[in-house]
Amino acid sequence: MTDVTGPTVEDTTAWWSTSITRIAPGEIDLRGYPIEQLIGKLGFVGAIWLLTKGSLPTPAQSRLLEAAMVASVDHGPQAPSIASARMAATCGVGINGAIANGVNVLGDTHGGAGQQCVELLCAIVDTARHDGRPVTEVAAETVAEHRARKAYLPGFGHRFHPRDPRRDVLLTLVREAVDTGEVAGEHLRAALAVEAALARGSRKPPMNVDGITAVVYAELGVEPELARGYFVLARSVGILAHAWEESNSGRRIKGPLPPPLLADYTGEPTRDFEG
Incomplete structure (x- = not known):
C-alpha cells in the first residue's frame, strides 16, 4: 500500500515563496527595505524598479525610466485601449x-511594439x-530583410505623426546618459542605424515612441x-484618466x-424566411 503524505508546513509556505516582499504582523519589507523607510523618500518609479529589478535605481536609471513612462502615458481616445476603457x-x-x-486590449499589435523593438535592437x-x-x-541588413518580406519594423514610423x-x-x-557614461549607448547606435537605413528608402519613417522607449x-x-x-x-495612467472622465x-x-x-451592413439583403 502506497503511503501518501500531505504537504508539510514547509512545503506550504514555500508554495508562493518570493524574494520581493516579506510581511509579518506590523511589518512590510520590499526587497529587504522596511516600507516605512521608503515612503516619502523613494519615488513611484523607483519603487517600480526596486520591485521588478531587485535593486534601488541609480539616478540615471530612475531618470530614464520615468521619462520613458511619462512619454507612454496616453495617446488620446482614438487609441483602442482608451476607447475600450x-x-x-x-x-x-x-x-x-x-x-x-x-x-x-494591449496586445502584440496595440501595445506590443515596444517589446518587439527591444528584441530587434x-x-x-x-x-x-x-x-x-x-x-x-x-542594421542595414535587418532593414533590407524586413523590406524584402514587406514585414512591419516595430518602433519606426507612426500612423498619425x-x-x-x-x-x-x-x-x-x-x-546625455551615454555622454556621462551612465549607459553604454550600443542600443541607441543600433536604433539610429536602423533609422538611417530606413531613410535611404522611398519612405523615411523615424523612430516612434515605441522605438525610443525601447x-x-x-x-537599462x-x-x-x-x-x-x-x-x-504607464498607459494605465491614461486609461484611468479617460475612464474616470467618461464615468x-x-x-x-x-x-x-x-x-x-x-x-454599414454588408450581408444578405432582408428577405422572408420560408420555413
Missing part, C-alpha cells in the same frame, strides 16, 4: 473594470558583437517582456458610433 466606463462596470478592459547588437561587424551593417513629438526629447536624454529599456538592461509591462503600467459624463452605454449612425 471609456466604453466600459459607461456600462456600469466600475473604474477597476474599465481599467482592466483597456489594459486587456538586442538582436542587432548581439549579432554585431558575435560577428565582429559594425552595427550599421547589421509624421515625426513623433516624443522622439527627440527622449533621444536627448539617452545621449532604446531606453534596452540601454530591461528584458523585452518586462519592457512591455512597463508600457502597460462622470453622465452618458450610459456609449457605443463605438454616435447615434443615430450605424455600422
Whole structure:
C-alpha cells in the first residue's frame, strides 16, 4: 500500500515563496527595505524598479525610466485601449473594470511594439558583437530583410505623426546618459542605424515612441517582456484618466458610433424566411 503524505508546513509556505516582499504582523519589507523607510523618500518609479529589478535605481536609471513612462502615458481616445476603457466606463462596470478592459486590449499589435523593438535592437547588437561587424551593417541588413518580406519594423514610423513629438526629447536624454557614461549607448547606435537605413528608402519613417522607449529599456538592461509591462503600467495612467472622465459624463452605454449612425451592413439583403 502506497503511503501518501500531505504537504508539510514547509512545503506550504514555500508554495508562493518570493524574494520581493516579506510581511509579518506590523511589518512590510520590499526587497529587504522596511516600507516605512521608503515612503516619502523613494519615488513611484523607483519603487517600480526596486520591485521588478531587485535593486534601488541609480539616478540615471530612475531618470530614464520615468521619462520613458511619462512619454507612454496616453495617446488620446482614438487609441483602442482608451476607447475600450471609456466604453466600459459607461456600462456600469466600475473604474477597476474599465481599467482592466483597456489594459486587456494591449496586445502584440496595440501595445506590443515596444517589446518587439527591444528584441530587434538586442538582436542587432548581439549579432554585431558575435560577428565582429559594425552595427550599421547589421542594421542595414535587418532593414533590407524586413523590406524584402514587406514585414512591419516595430518602433519606426507612426500612423498619425509624421515625426513623433516624443522622439527627440527622449533621444536627448539617452545621449546625455551615454555622454556621462551612465549607459553604454550600443542600443541607441543600433536604433539610429536602423533609422538611417530606413531613410535611404522611398519612405523615411523615424523612430516612434515605441522605438525610443525601447532604446531606453534596452540601454537599462530591461528584458523585452518586462519592457512591455512597463508600457502597460504607464498607459494605465491614461486609461484611468479617460475612464474616470467618461464615468462622470453622465452618458450610459456609449457605443463605438454616435447615434443615430450605424455600422454599414454588408450581408444578405432582408428577405422572408420560408420555413
